[in-house]
Amino acid sequence: MNELTDLTELRDLFADKPHPTADRLAPARTALLAEARTKRRPRARATGLRRLMLAGGLVAAMTAGVIVVQTFTPSAPASAAEVLRLAAEAAAATPWPEPRDDQYFHYEWIAESRAEKGVPNVVPRHITGEVWESVDGSRPGLLWHKPAKSIPRGNEYKVTRCPQRGNPAYADLRGWPTDQEQLRRKLAERGNESVLNKDAATQTWYGALGILGRPVPPKLQEAIFKIVATLPGIETEELKDATGKSGIAVTRVDNRGRESLIFDKTSYVLLGGQELAPGRGRELWSVIRPQITDVLPAWSTSLKRTSCF
16 A cells, blocks of 8 residues: 555644634635635535545644644635545645755554455554655655554564665655646646556546655646546445544546545545455555654664665
């Protein structure tokens, strides 16, 4: 499944400054999105249980390297395409800290495996890892693999982590096109690497999944959401992420199984994803507490350096 990045508390970081609380930020964001919606023909919305990535209610601000999320509650989306439309709106309206190439993204990655009916030999497990990832991909990062809840006295290790070859770094993603046709072709090309000789919609879906499970520039996020909203076969359902939080999912089914992106019910922030594959059980992932940092933790100097090139 994709490797990924709730958010760090800011309680005492800025005692001398007013916090960017929801009551300060929500009115401006609400007005902004309300203005945007008035420029489209109004659509009837049914109540439902669906949500999505960085969609119609997310407002993020960066303070001292920590990504802070403020939310408001829009009307319930009527369809998966509507969820994705809201996601695109929110991505476009979200203040986002632009990291320097020499910095790192730092986040927690949570994964869970569960057996399903008729799937033998799947051992339930729940794993938490901390990841440090180079913004431009030029330097090794770190992985701190913490003990699984199912195996409390083992499976912990810390290693240096080479940039993943073939996967674009955040700095590379800044150069990706946001033009819909150009980006659609690029996503399909990436998806073709994991689902050879499939139809263009399936290739585009898997290409998008491979990008969205990590930090992505807002304009690119917005463009990807708009493309995914046009794909046939997407639907919504209610799912829990790897932390146990209930969210709204955008799901697509093919002969590889059911692949889902799970979103917060009110903010439309991406909570994680799920893969339900024949013979492999249910796998969930979540990325939480994303931050930007200048340096790796001090303990990293005691690790054996990995030769990446």
